[in-house]
Amino acid sequence: MSSGELADSTIVFDLDGTLVDTAPDIVRALNETMDLEGLPRVKLDTVRNLIGHGARVLIERASALQGVTFSATRLDQLTNEFVTFYAADIARESRPFDGVVQQLDILADLGAKLAVCTNKRTALSVQLLDALELSERFSAIVGADAVKDRKPHPDHYRAAVTRAGGVVRRSVMVGDGAADVGSARAAGAPVCIVSFGYSDIDAEKLGADVLLHRFSELAPACRRLLAARP
Incomplete structure (x- = not known):
C-alpha cells in the first residue's frame, strides 16, 4: 500500500495538450490524410486548438476550414487512414511538456x-x-473507446479514477479544455487547467479551480485542493 500525504488520492490527466505536446505529430498525420483528398496542407497554428476531441472531429473541422464536407462514410474512412498515418510514427516530434516528468515523480512520491x-x-x-x-x-x-460516453461525460472521468483504484471524492482532474472541466465537474471533482494546452476557449474562461501556467505548479495545487476535501 502506498504511503504519503496523497496516498488516498488519484490525479487524473488529459493527454494531448496536457501531458504531452502531440500537436506536431497529429498535424503531420492530418496533412497526410488531407493529401488523400488533394486538399491543401494545414499549418500547425491553424488547427492546434482543434486537437483534443478525437481524430474524426479534427478531420471534420480541419476540412470545414477549407470549405469541404465529407459524408459520414468517407469521414470514417479518413479517420482510419489518419490513425494509420499517426500510429506509424506516433512520437517523431511529440514530447512531454516541460516539468511533466518531475511532477509525476513528485506526485508518486507523495x-x-x-x-x-x-x-x-x-x-x-x-x-x-x-x-x-x-x-x-x-x-x-x-481512452474514449474504453467507455460508453467519453469526456465531457462524467462516466469517463469516473472510469479513470476507479480503474486506477481510487475514489472520485479524493481525486483531481488535470487538463487543458472544456471537456476536461465538464467531465470532472459533473463527477464532483476539482479541476486544474494548464494555460499552454490546445483549448479553443481561453483557459481563464474555462472555470477551473486552478489555472496552471507552469507544470511545476501542479503538485502544490493538488495538495491544496485535496486538503480542502477531507
Whole structure:
C-alpha cells in the first residue's frame, strides 16, 4: 500500500495538450490524410486548438476550414487512414511538456495514484506513452473507446479514477479544455487547467479551480485542493 500525504488520492490527466505536446505529430498525420483528398496542407497554428476531441472531429473541422464536407462514410474512412498515418510514427516530434516528468515523480512520491483520461483511442494513448517511457507511471489509461460516453461525460472521468483504484471524492482532474472541466465537474471533482494546452476557449474562461501556467505548479495545487476535501 502506498504511503504519503496523497496516498488516498488519484490525479487524473488529459493527454494531448496536457501531458504531452502531440500537436506536431497529429498535424503531420492530418496533412497526410488531407493529401488523400488533394486538399491543401494545414499549418500547425491553424488547427492546434482543434486537437483534443478525437481524430474524426479534427478531420471534420480541419476540412470545414477549407470549405469541404465529407459524408459520414468517407469521414470514417479518413479517420482510419489518419490513425494509420499517426500510429506509424506516433512520437517523431511529440514530447512531454516541460516539468511533466518531475511532477509525476513528485506526485508518486507523495503516494498519489496517477491515471490518464483522454479522448484519444486507448491503444494510441498507450503506444504514445510507451514510446515516451511514461506508461508505467499510470495505474490506468482510459481512452474514449474504453467507455460508453467519453469526456465531457462524467462516466469517463469516473472510469479513470476507479480503474486506477481510487475514489472520485479524493481525486483531481488535470487538463487543458472544456471537456476536461465538464467531465470532472459533473463527477464532483476539482479541476486544474494548464494555460499552454490546445483549448479553443481561453483557459481563464474555462472555470477551473486552478489555472496552471507552469507544470511545476501542479503538485502544490493538488495538495491544496485535496486538503480542502477531507
